[in-house]
Amino acid sequence: MSRAWWLLIALIGASLLPLLLGGRSMLDQLARFPLDSLLLMFGMILLCWLINAQKLRVLLAGRAGPLSQRQTVGIVMASEFAFYATPGGSGAPLTLMALLARRGMRPAQSSAIFAVDQLSDLLFFLSALLVVLGYTLSHSLSPNLESSLLLGALLLGGLLCAVILLARFQRRVIRANGRLLARLRVGPRRRLHWARKLLHFRDNIVISLKQPPRRLLLVFLLTSCHWTLRFSVLYLVLRAMGVELHWAWTFLVQLLSLAAGLATLLPGGAGGTELTSMALLGPLVGKSTAAAAILVWRVVTYYFYLVAGGPVFALMAGRPLLRRLIGLRAERS
Template sequence: MSRAWWLLLGLVGASLIPLALGGREMLDQVLEFPLDSLLIMFGMICLCWLINAQKLRVLLNGRAGEIGQAQSVGIIMASEFAFYATPGGTGGPLTLMALLARHGMRPAQSSAIFAVDQLSDLLFFLCALAAVLVFTLSHSVSPNLEMSLITSGVLLGGLFFGVVLLARFQRRVIRANGRLLRRLGMKSRARLHWARKLLHFRDTLLSSLRQPRRRLALIFFLTCCHWTLRFSVLYLVLSAMNVDLHWAWTFLIQLISLAAGLAMLLPGGAGGTELTSAALLAPLVGKSTAAAAILIWRVVTYYFYLVMGAPVFALLAGRPLLRKLMGARESA
């Protein structure tokens, strides 16, 4: 459990970053923050869980049997807890696949479901960034945000273009992957085993994408609802602190900060997210206000996920899966 303790220390250290940035004045603003606004934001996160649970049921389309609303909410909460509690969010998809396997879904099927979900997220962020870009054409923007917007657009656009190329040249990619594994010394039987898994994943993914347009539109609509709520938290925090900052800038700050945090491969982007958001937000609203807003924002969108998701994860997944995700060795 030593690794878990190091991760816990990292989380505590990350939570102290806003305090170091804002000092006593930041604490005063946090203590004066309206309780009703905080409760509303916690309610928004609960609504996000309900939306994602409904999206999961739409994605499954009965392929995992009859999963009720409570079960789907539990799967979402446990998966998101694992995402925020593991480096780089790697535990999220693994937990989702493990829980869906208990409902009879093969790993290739559940991973295809996860891939469709990620493609829907990617499409939303591309559309949202395009809308922010149009907004900036008629509004002045700081050089930091302008460069961040361009960088984010290039990265997301490149990622989307890469997905399109992968879909277009999938056969060549599969063959190239087989040749690479052969050069690495993998036996022919093992290569055949992984090739079958990859082909099954591809077929399941294509089957999911060939669903009726209404169902795909519903999936994208639920995705938009979830991320719009999720990325409105920082805007509402600042509004409750009587800070007038447009939603577009808060969206961009959150997107860049969360991406930077994940790139550091720490649980929930701890440390990197706080530092990046502080660097972008402080020039706009001041250090103490930025520090207070970041602390409240992270409590709602990160620590709340851990506190509420931990018991659900323990109930549905259990300690063995947690040890596997944390990389700890089980005792004999």
């Protein structure tokens, strides 16, 4: 059986998990879910695409030539579709590089833009965890919530420190990488080729980070707006179902669930995200309510990205890139 069929089976199985865990009462709650709230959440995702498109335009700073708002939104939707349709989100940077290469950008430039974007995400999550932790400490919401937020902040802080150390000792890292490739019996030309790629990547990151402070601040503000909207979906789902749960809890549930989903290396974290969010949310709101909320949340923040982004990806990137991303081989008739 081809890899595409295995991935499709995994996606279907993941979507059925909430149905299996929630039981018949979950179906009753889904039937009563207000349509206007669902449409509002889809509108929030559309706004997220517009925000990310504007952030991409700021990061590009005209290096990809004139880009209309429609073209930038298309690049964002295609890249995010590739993120959710490929194991571990590995297709997102490849799709971004392929689409920007058509506009004359070198892979080192587009990959550096993707890296700066990910660094902005990391700074947001660390800042958000610290803000939410400060709020919970001042309001004494829950000792379990405080300890979980503190642990998450320490992990993200450690990751940020690792990135800073990597930048600080970049020359030693490049040399160590060369020695490692030599031990693996990689030829001198090949080692030189990879060293040049790393240097080009480093130089382009430096160029991206040397933009005016106002531009970098705008990138961070757009990142904050995007993730605040995304991480408010589960909170609004629960509110629409009549459940009063603090936003900080829903933020932590989503953050841990998405991290666990990425660790499964399945497209969109299928399976791992559902099981983790069910384990965290079930004791707080009840099994059937948690299952219904998780299903609606995943429809809005995962399956909608696939359904809406798929045609855009097909139009902008095409089937050959999709085959390359998911590791398919063209079958000969």
